[in-house]
Amino acid sequence: AQKITQTQPGMFVQEKEAVTLDCTYDTSDQSYGLFWYKQPSSGEMIFLIYQGSYDEQNATEGRYSLNFQKARKSANLVISASQLGDSAMYFCAMRELGSGGYQKVTFGTGTKLQVIP
């Protein structure tokens, strides 16, 4: 089974509109972390937002918010007021903490977001 599933290979959004990028995950760990990264065409991965499995509030970072639904094992990224510079690949990732505090990070296949003027 896929650890991280991103079902939307590509999405379009109108500039200034909000958009939701889907992510579901699979883990048996009680303690884990969920991340979203942005990868522009330049290739560099840019950290956007983090949600810990024990965090009760949904994470927010500026125009980014993470809609965390633990029971449904989903961690959707919401981008408000889209800008042309938001056009990029977006990756959902999960960090699982094994014994001894060692981490393993698994990435989804990504969603290509294109913002239309």
Add this chain to the structure above:
Amino acid sequence: KAGVTQTPRYLIKTRGQQVTLSCSPISGHRSVSWYQQTPGQGLQFLFEYFSETQRNKGNFPGRFSGRQFSNSRSEMNVSTLELGDSALYLCASSLTGTSNEQFFGPGTRLTVL
């Protein structure tokens, strides 16, 4: 504070050769992880080093190896290169390895001919 640096940025090799990639983490960061990114397989975890010790390893053949030095700089080596090793190799650093953030470098794009 300087970000994560990777050298070289671009590399062209032929099948059978070996290659060494370098990653310098953010100052003070002790954890360095390596990832391979290809259009077909996406982002795959290679290994993670912390305080000069390999802590985690992904599902890659033994041709892929790495090490970390006392200053936290890390190198990744691929021996007997295959065409399928052509990829973007990304390095990420974090403070302890269990931190909330990993900071990625710009990557090294390896082309195997």
